[in-house]
Amino acid sequence: MKWLKEERFQYWRRWGMLLGRLMIIGIVLLGVSFGSLYLLAVIMGAPEIQVPQTTIYYDHDKNVIDESNKEGQNRYWVKLDDISPNLIDATIAIEDRNFYTHSGFDFKRIGGAILADLKAMAKVQGASTITQQYARNLFLEHDKTWKRKAVEAFYAYRLEVHYSKKDILEGYLNTIYYGHGSYGIESAARTYFGKSAQDLTLAEAAMLAGVPKGPGYYSPYANAERAKNRQETVLDAMVANHSLNQDEAQQALQENMALQAFNEDTEPEIAPYFAAEVKKELKSKLALDERVIEQGGLHVYTTLDTDMQKKADRWVASSIDKDSNIQAALVAMEPTTGAVKALIGGRDYEESKFNRATMAKRTPGSTFKPLLYYAAIKNGFTPSTLVRSEPTTFYYDNDKETYSPHNYGDAYANDEITLAQALALSDNIVAVKTHMFLEEKTLVKTAEDFGIKSKLSPIPSLALGTKPVGMLEMADAYSMLANGGNSVTPHYIEKVTDRDGKVIYQHESQSELILDPAVAFVTTDMMKGIFDESLNDYTRVTGSGIDHLLTRPAAAKTGTTSTDSWMVGFTPQLTTAVWVGYDKGEKLNYRNDGLYAKKIWANFIEDALEGEEVLDFEPPKNVIAVDIDPQTGLLASENCPTKRLTYYIEGTEPHEHCADHPGGATEEDRKTHKGLLDRFFHWIR
Numbered sequence: 001m002k003w004l005k006e007e008r009f010q011y012w013r014r015w016g017m018l019l020g021r022l023m024i025i026g027i028v029l030l031g032v033s034f035g036s037l038y039l040l041a042v043i044m045g046a047p048e049i050q051v052p053q054t055t056i057y058y059d060h061d062k063n064v065i066d067e068s069n070k071e072g073q074n075r076y077w078v079k080l081d082d083i084s085p086n087l088i089d090a091t092i093a094i095e096d097r098n099f100y101t102h103s104g105f106d107f108k109r110i111g112g113a114i115l116a117d118l119k120a121m122a123k124v125q126g127a128s129t130i131t132q133q134y135a136r137n138l139f140l141e142h143d144k145t146w147k148r149k150a151v152e153a154f155y156a157y158r159l160e161v162h163y164s165k166k167d168i169l170e171g172y173l174n175t176i177y178y179g180h181g182s183y184g185i186e187s188a189a190r191t192y193f194g195k196s197a198q199d200l201t202l203a204e205a206a207m208l209a210g211v212p213k214g215p216g217y218y219s220p221y222a223n224a225e226r227a228k229n230r231q232e233t234v235l236d237a238m239v240a241n242h243s244l245n246q247d248e249a250q251q252a253l254q255e256n257m258a259l260q261a262f263n264e265d266t267e268p269e270i271a272p273y274f275a276a277e278v279k280k281e282l283k284s285k286l287a288l289d290e291r292v293i294e295q296g297g298l299h300v301y302t303t304l305d306t307d308m309q310k311k312a313d314r315w316v317a318s319s320i321d322k323d324s325n326i327q328a329a330l331v332a333m334e335p336t337t338g339a340v341k342a343l344i345g346g347r348d349y350e351e352s353k354f355n356r357a358t359m360a361k362r363t364p365g366s367t368f369k370p371l372l373y374y375a376a377i378k379n380g381f382t383p384s385t386l387v388r389s390e391p392t393t394f395y396y397d398n399d400k401e402t403y404s405p406h407n408y409g410d411a412y413a414n415d416e417i418t419l420a421q422a423l424a425l426s427d428n429i430v431a432v433k434t435h436m437f438l439e440e441k442t443l444v445k446t447a448e449d450f451g452i453k454s455k456l457s458p459i460p461s462l463a464l465g466t467k468p469v470g471m472l473e474m475a476d477a478y479s480m481l482a483n484g485g486n487s488v489t490p491h492y493i494e495k496v497t498d499r500d501g502k503v504i505y506q507h508e509s510q511s512e513l514i515l516d517p518a519v520a521f522v523t524t525d526m527m528k529g530i531f532d533e534s535l536n537d538y539t540r541v542t543g544s545g546i547d548h549l550l551t552r553p554a555a556a557k558t559g560t561t562s563t564d565s566w567m568v569g570f571t572p573q574l575t576t577a578v579w580v581g582y583d584k585g586e587k588l589n590y591r592n593d594g595l596y597a598k599k600i601w602a603n604f605i606e607d608a609l610e611g612e613e614v615l616d617f618e619p620p621k622n623v624i625a626v627d628i629d630p631q632t633g634l635l636a637s638e639n640c641p642t643k644r645l646t647y648y649i650e651g652t653e654p655h656e657h658c659a660d661h662p663g664g665a666t667e668e669d670r671k672t673h674k675g676l677l678d679r680f681f682h683w684i685r
Helices: 002-044 085-095 105-121 130-139 148-164 165-175 185-193 202-209 224-240 246-253 272-286 289-295 306-319 365-378 417-426 428-440 438-451 459-465 471-482 517-531 595-609 667-672 676-684
Strands: 056-058 066-067 299-302 327-334 340-344 386-389 395-397 402-403 413-418 492-497 503-506 553-560 565-571 574-581 625-627 644-649
Touching: 002 272, 056 492, 066 459, 085 130, 085 165, 085 202, 130 165, 148 272, 165 185, 165 202, 165 299, 185 202, 202 224, 202 246, 224 386, 246 327, 272 299, 272 340, 272 492, 299 553, 306 565, 327 553, 365 417, 365 428, 365 459, 365 471, 365 553, 386 417, 386 428, 395 428, 395 595, 413 417, 417 428, 417 492, 417 517, 417 644, 428 438, 428 459, 438 459, 438 625, 471 517, 471 565, 471 574, 517 667, 553 595, 565 595, 574 595
Parallel strands: 056 299
Antiparallel strands: 056 066, 299 492, 327 340, 327 574, 386 413, 395 402, 492 503, 553 565, 565 574, 625 644
């Protein structure tokens, strides 16, 4: 029997040695495997982390005005130091107690999950660590397969090799889904409690930490009782993890939390037409693609003045008959910088996203005349130049063509009126006479100097704004007058930073002197005349009816065609263009439609500048002001009943006194001292 025992001993000894060798081989292979895995992770480098984040848009006061919210998803990235420690402790306690000690995956949890799955013959229990969940959120689909789990584990390991635990935890808390379109704890804190993640109380943190397990199931909006039970589970886990004691857990459980009123409906956008232009500028100036704009976590600081935009919206909405299908557009910009402060491209963005302020081209009518009169002043005319207003037929194209314009309402002075009156009264005959005298190409060139890029033709009717131009072009052109002849570029964006706060775009205002400052100022002063009833003659100045709405100096011009109604003008602080008309070129009903643009413009510019300092336009050194008789354009005598302070380029001001009132110059003196241009117009009439 002894030999039998010895044989058995040797048998088991051989098997023990074999098993020992196999274990050694297994350990070596496991070590090699882990070494190879580590080497592979090192060779492959850190996985690139591109987490979709909400792009946020700000107004000029850094108030949030819009967010990209791709498909209703809100994403904000915050640093771990800016997240409540309560939330961090609650998340680790309920999701991954061994987070700080494992290398990406927890073998004990994985083993338990395998046994549970084998018992149920299905994938029923998860074993994912925080690192694995983060890897899944970054790189993988959320299907429950063993292949996905294996790949997920490798991604998790790569994260552990190349990133710190702090980085991983920060990434996880910024990407996990909390329901109702909220990705990341900052979005969740705002959605559920209307506060930042760093301000969450223990009770609020425990509530939110329990939501990711089933956002549609544990959300307090979905079921308050289930959410409360889940909160208690989280607090118990925190006690078990020694994050807090039982008394603190009970106190948190009894806290009354103030949930935000939740509404699935999105609020109306602020300045949607403006926002659309901002996104265009992101593409054109920064060459960003749609994905980066929508999900790149950009911070876009715009020029929008939210208060001014709301006032623009209100005046457009309240000024136009709600039952009318007429359209309206408005552009307001800072003339010294080109910053667009408010923009309306139509009456309803949801009904029509077509931006009439930036994309449409319409006939500007008489709003084009200030460009003409700038050219006239530059070429020797003065505000006192006399031109006869009467029905006139003009010959052009080597006398092969004729053009017979009419004044509004067929009202004519049938006498001479000053250039200042012609602009204030919007006399078409005087405008075309001036245009033809300068030669038609002069106005085309002048418009180009004013920044008009639309195609123009050197024809007689160009003086009356018969060629389509854009609203932004007109606002930009008028801003040059307001800015002393300097050009600026209209823009919507001041600065853009990436998700890490790095500045990737900064607008730099560039100003270039294009116009003659003295001529620009004299033109501006003439444009103030549309609100000055001393210039009334055979008809009233075109600003009549809204002049009482203005409490500050303003220069402007109205413009009307059969299909378009305009008002464009400026103060030293703000240029505003308003257009009203029908999309399909339907003719305006002037009794109902003709006053919309003027009223919107006047009410808006007063409202927009409420509380701002009242400024007047500052004349350059080579401009002189004298009191004139508005009807004759000559120096006002003591007996003139009306006097108007009028500006001239020094040396071009009148030196003769008015002869129409006792004590003034004689009519013979007046004829003797007429200038070259006055005598020319006297001859051609």
